[in-house]
Ligand SMILES: Nc1ncnc2c1ncn2[C@@H]1O[C@H](COP(=O)(O)OP(=O)(O)OP(=O)(O)O)[C@@H](O)[C@H]1O
C-alpha cells in the first residue's frame with residue numbers, strides 16, 4: 001500500500017478533562033493506529049460500546065478535533081496541517097454523515113439551499129443548470145430527485161428520507177470516503193436496512209470507502225468488510241469482519257460477540273461486559289489493557305503496559321495473550 005493510496009491513523013492519543021473543572025485528564029483515545037487502503041472499495045466498521053471513543057476518532061479523521069499525540073495522513077498528507085486549497089480538497093474527498101438527520105438540517109431553512117451552498121462553496125460550480133444537474137444526480141442515487149425536495153423544509157420529510165437527503169448532500173462533492181457516525185440508530189428498524197443498502201451500493205458503484213460507526217454488531221456484520229473493535233479508548237482488534245466474527249482473538253471481542261450471537265437470553269446475561277457502568281472511568285485510567293479488570297486471562301503485565309499491535313493470522317490484535325513476555 002503506497003502512502004498516497006491510504007488513510008493512515010498513526011499513534012493517535014486524545015486527552016479530555018474530567019472531575020472538578022476538568023483539570024484531571026484521561027485518554028479518550030490511547031495510541032490508536034490503523035491503515036485503510038483507499039484503493040479497495042470497502043466498509044470499515046468502527047464498533048464499541050458507548051464512550052469507547054468512536055465519535056472522537058471520527059472527528060479527528062474529519063479534522064474537527066486535533067489529537068494531543070499522533071497524526072492522521074490522507075493520501076500522504078497530514079490532515080491537521082492542510083490549509084487553503086488543500087483543506088478544501090480534503091473537504092471534498094472526505095464527507096461526514098451524522099447520526100441525527102433532524103440535527104443536520106436547520107428546521108427554518110429549505111433543504112435545497114444546503115445543496116446549492118455546498119455546490120457553490122465546496123465544489124465550486126456557479127452555473128445554475130450545471131449545479132441542478134449535479135444535485136439531481138446525487139439525490140437520484142438515494143432514490144429521490146431535485147423536484148421532490150425543491151422548496152421544502154426538513155419537517156416535510158420522514159427521518160428515513162432526511163437521512164437519505166444527508167447522504168445525497170455528502171455525495172455532491174464526489175467524495176472518496178464517507179464517515180458515517182451511527183447513521184441508522186435514530187431510525188425505525190424498518191427503515192434501517194434501506195439506508196444500509198444505499199451505503200453498500202455506494203461502496204460498490206462509486207468505489208467508496210466508508211467508515212461506519214455503530215454499536216450494533218448484527219448490522220455491522222451485514223454491512224462491513226472490516227471491523228475495528230474499540231474498548232475504553234483503545235483499539236483491541238482490527239481485521240476482516242468474517243475472520244473476527246468466526247474466531248475473535250481479543251477476550252473483549254469474544255465476550256462482545258458471544259453476548260449478541262447467543263440466542264439464549266439467560267446465557268447472554270452472563271456477559272455483563274458490554275453494559276456501560278460506573279466503573280468506566282476507572283477502566284479508562286488503567287495504564288495497560290483497559291479490559292484487564294474484566295479479563296479472565298489478565299496477568300500482571302496487562303495491568304501496566306498497553307500491548308502493542310500484533311498480527312495474528314491476518315487480524316491485528318492488542319493482547320498480551322499473543323505476545324512473548326520478553327518483548328515487554
Ligand atoms: N469534548 C469533550 N470533552 C470531554 N470529554 C469528552 C468530550 N468528547 C467526548 N468526551 C469523552 O470521551 C469519551 C469518548 O467519547 P465518544 O463520544 O468518542 O464515544 P463514543 O464511542 O462515540 O460513544 P457513543 O457510542 O455513546 O456515541 C467519553 O468518555 C466522553 O464522555
Ligand SMILES: [Mg+2]
Pocket residue numbers: 054055056181
Ligand atoms: Mg458517538
